[in-house]
Amino acid sequence: MQTTAEGQFEHKILPKTSHDEFARQEFVRSYKEFLVKHVHHGNRVVYDQKVQPEFIRQHQRAPKDRFEVRDLMSTEPHYRMFSALLRTSQEMMWSSAQKPVEREFSKMLRRGVAKSSGKTGGTLRLNPALEIPKYLTAVDIHCQPGGYHTETAEGDCSAGAVYDRAVHIYAMGQLGPYNDDMGASLAEWLNVRHPDLEPKRILDLGCSVGHSTVPYARAFPDAEIHAVDVAAPMLRYAHARAEALGAKIHFSQQNAERLDFDDGSFDLIVSHILLHETSEKAIHNIMRECHRLLRKGGLMVHAETPQYKGMTPFDAFMLDWDAQNNNEPFWSRSHEIDLNRLVEYAAFDSSQGFEEMIPSCYSMSEADRSQVFQGGDFGGGGLWFIFGATK
Amino acid sequence: MTESTRLKRRAKGQRPFFFDDPNVDRIVAMVMGLAGEVAVMRDRMDTMERLLEKTGGLKRKDIDSYKPTAKVAAERAAWREAFLGEVLRIVEAELEGLSDDSDPSYDEAIKMVQTEKD
Numbered sequence: 001m002q003t004t005a006e007g008q009f010e011h012k013i014l015p016k017t018s019h020d021e022f023a024r025q026e027f028v029r030s031y032k033e034f035l036v037k038h039v040h041h042g043n044r045v046v047y048d049q050k051v052q053p054e055f056i057r058q059h060q061r062a063p064k065d066r067f068e069v070r071d072l073m074s075t076e077p078h079y080r081m082f083s084a085l086l087r088t089s090q091e092m093m094w095s096s097a098q099k100p101v102e103r104e105f106s107k108m109l110r111r112g113v114a115k116s117s118g119k120t121g122g123t124l125r126l127n128p129a130l131e132i133p134k135y136l137t138a139v140d141i142h143c144q145p146g147g148y149h150t151e152t153a154e155g156d157c158s159a160g161a162v163y164d165r166a167v168h169i170y171a172m173g174q175l176g177p178y179n180d181d182m183g184a185s186l187a188e189w190l191n192v193r194h195p196d197l198e199p200k201r202i203l204d205l206g207c208s209v210g211h212s213t214v215p216y217a218r219a220f221p222d223a224e225i226h227a228v229d230v231a232a233p234m235l236r237y238a239h240a241r242a243e244a245l246g247a248k249i250h251f252s253q254q255n256a257e258r259l260d261f262d263d264g265s266f267d268l269i270v271s272h273i274l275l276h277e278t279s280e281k282a283i284h285n286i287m288r289e290c291h292r293l294l295r296k297g298g299l300m301v302h303a304e305t306p307q308y309k310g311m312t313p314f315d316a317f318m319l320d321w322d323a324q325n326n327n328e329p330f331w332s333r334s335h336e337i338d339l340n341r342l343v344e345y346a347a348f349d350s351s352q353g354f355e356e357m358i359p360s361c362y363s364m365s366e367a368d369r370s371q372v373f374q375g376g377d378f379g380g381g382g383l384w385f386i387f388g389a390t391k
Numbered sequence: 392m393t394e395s396t397r398l399k400r401r402a403k404g405q406r407p408f409f410f411d412d413p414n415v416d417r418i419v420a421m422v423m424g425l426a427g428e429v430a431v432m433r434d435r436m437d438t439m440e441r442l443l444e445k446t447g448g449l450k451r452k453d454i455d456s457y458k459p460t461a462k463v464a465a466e467r468a469a470w471r472e473a474f475l476g477e478v479l480r481i482v483e484a485e486l487e488g489l490s491d492d493s494d495p496s497y498d499e500a501i502k503m504v505q506t507e508k509d
Contacts, residue, residue, distance in 0.1 A: 019434075019435060019438065020431050020434075020435060023430065023431040023434035023435065024427060024428075024431050024477070026430075026434070027426075027427040027430040027431060028427070030430070031423065031426075031427070074409075079409075080409040080410050081409075081419070083407070083409040084408075084409045084410065084415070084416045084419040084420075085419060085423065087406070087407065087409075087416075088416075088419055088420040088423050088481075089423070091402075091420070091480070091481070091484065092423065092424065092427060092480070094402070095400070095477075095480055096427075098398045098400075101398070102395050102396055102397060102398055103395050104395075105394070105395050105396040106394050106395065134503065134504075134507060135503075135504045135507070137403075138403075138404075138495060138500040138503055138504065139402070139403050139404030139494070139495075139497070139500050140402035140403040140404060143402035143404070144402060145398060145399035145400055145401055145402045145403075146398060146399045147402075147403070150399065152396050152398070153396065158396065158398060162398070278504075279503075279504035279505065279507050280504065280505045280506065280507070281507045281508070282507075324407060324497075325407045327402055327403075327404040329497070329500045329501045329503075329504050330501075330504045330505070332501075333501075333504075333505050
């Protein structure tokens with residue numbers, strides 16, 4: 001299974017782990033891989049062999065949508081145990097990533113911003129007055145205790161440090177040693193599909209620690225790269241990490257719904273798994289903001305997990321696991337939203353809109369991937385869903 | 392400046408329990424915590440065995456006759472406390488929730504993000 005994926009690249013800012021802390025993180029990764037390989041598929045077996053045939057016998061039809069599947073599956077012992085195990089793996093993942101950060105806390109503070117500025121010319125602009133939107137404070141998204149934004153001291157970047165390590169464990173290495181596969185795959189797609197775009201200014205929305213931002217600095221070395229997020233601990237860490245990796249990026253603390261950049265000032269705007277963590281109102285605001293910020297002929301592209309449209313009710317139900325069970329309250333709705341109308345709403349010409357599955361550029365053997373989209377197996381599909389539009 | 396800090400253990404938001412009796416979910420979490428610590432131990436032993444193999448011997452009677460000093464005993468006690476913290480993680484995390492009454496119900500959170508107005 002995913003054991004062929006490499007370990008995480010140990011850049012200078014990555015929290016150091018003791019022998020046992022590392023072993024604990026490795027255990028969580030093995031635990032998650034075990035669920036993907038040995039436990040997850042049992043849900044399909046139960047559904048195909050027992051739940052669906054029984055339903056058809058009683059109703060002379062198959063379950064019509066993911067809600068009916070959910071009602072049927074939620075009492076199945078295998079699904080319950082799978083869910084209890086998957087939820088627990090998520091909690092243990094955060095815990096295992098937190099411990100080294102807690103221990104290295106003061107070192108992280110010192111290393112954070114002060115030591116990292118000025119090497120590549122990248123910058124960090126924070127706005128302590130920025131209000132953290134309700135969709136990020138109502139619950140802690142994907143169960144990271146304290147969410148993206150919580151700070152326990154001035155200059156704190158611990159949430160970013162925890163996130164950097166946890167993402168690698170979460171994806172079981174399937175995003176590559178830099179956790180950058182989404183950005184890298186999209187940059188590669190741009191080179192192939194839009195060779196004439198030659199972006200001079202690029203904006204990455206909801207960048208967190210900049211995993212997906214850095215590949216654009218590599219792919220477009222002459223471009224000026226901006227990245228925004230609402231969470232200061234993420235941005236402090238992102239800045240330090242980008243400097244450690246030699247990528248020149250301008251990070252600023254802003255809400256992607258209302259940005260302080262000039263109209264028409266970007267050639268390319270991207271986001272990576274941002275939109276499903278926002279809200280109905282925010283996703284519309286973000287689209288409008290993209291339209292305002294792009295020059296005529298500029299391109300916006302958003303990478304997400306695939307829409308439920310066209311999936312079987314069972315597959316949609318399994319991909320929806322996170323919505324109910326992993327603190328992703330906007331996940332369900334964002335996977336069913338009409339993307340054409342969303343793009344049109346923001347004044348893009350919908351004939352210039354597109355939706356596509358693009359290949360992952362992280363070369364893992366296909367045999368090592370699960371080849372499906374399922375809760376708890378991020379990146380297992382080996383494909384990314386993108387949508388967007390040209391202005 | 393403090394040398395270390397303690398981050399929140401519990402993610403804000405109602406935790407789903409999947410079994411009729413939530414204690415079954417708690418036991419699952421404990422068993423997996425325990426499994427994790429056994430795996431950590433196994434890695435540590437593996438490291439030791441490999442290093443010993445490379446650097447030469449250790450006699451079994453040296454292990455049998457080893458008497459921990461007070462300092463070693465204290466280190467081991469601290470390790471056991473941390474070990475139990477891992478195994479009983481879920482109990483500790485849920486206790487945090489008792490004093491954290493600001494969670495909306497999960498359905499309210501879904502409704503809020505879908506319908507939020509200015």
